[in-house]
Amino acid sequence: MGRHREFDPDEALNIALQVFRRKGYEGTSISDLTDAMRITRPSLYAAFGNKEDLFRKTLDLYERHHLCFAHEALKAPAAREAVERLLRGYVNVVTDPANPPGCLSVNGAVACGESTEPIRETIIARRMVNEKNLCARLEKARSEGDFPENESPADWARYVMSVALGMAVKAASGASRDELYRVVDFAMRSWPSLRRDM
Known part of the structure; x- marks a missing residue:
């Protein structure tokens, strides 16, 4: 069995949304995201894909919830x-x-x-x-x-x-x-x- 993720993907995605909302897409770095989400780069990529993929997911979340x-x-x-x-x-x-x-x-x-x-x-x-x-x-x-x-x-x-x-x-x-x-x-x-x- 694979190792369980050490974070809640839904919570992490919401945190990413807040970072993007505050800094914009271009102004947000991968480090900004991993620091705020408290996850490693490999964990981010494994769960959400690259920065562009993650942003698109936050847009989906934003439209659904806001x-x-x-x-x-x-x-x-x-x-x-x-x-x-x-x-x-x-x-x-x-x-x-x-x-x-x-x-x-x-x-x-x-x-x-x-x-x-x-x-x-x-x-x-x-x-x-x-x-x-x-x-x-x-x-x-x-x-x-x-x-x-x-x-x-x-x-x-x-x-x-x-x-x-x-x-x-x-x-x-x-x-x-x-x-x-x-x-x-x-x-x-x-x-x-x-x-x-x-």
Whole structure:
């Protein structure tokens, strides 16, 4: 029988997520990870693969545990409510005092250079899934008369996601939850009125 691992892989993965979230992908070294996870390099490679493999696993964990609110937010009965819930949910995640401020995908991709282009592309592709999901929700709202016919769901999805990503950058720079809630309030003032179509 093989020797049992001396660490909890789930706990180690969560620790790695926190390190990546704090330092970004490129700013995190293997030593940073092994020190924080309290494991050896061979143990890290055996359990998670290389640094890129480990980061992809932390992205999966982040989406399951921290961004799961997005799916529920889009189920709100009205499109405006769905978007507001989505933005407030992002604020809650990026300002959660139990975790480093900001967003794993934003912190992870901002400083990526040419050598880490595959990671950057992975992050962008995952963001696009979220944007497409929001666009689909707004298209549905428009077909139901809950979103103006003369407005573009794609443009609004792009705008909302840009606000969300911008708030993540602000949170990483020290913005408080209350400050970002006010950003959400301000952004929602521009929500289009259905009266435009009447």
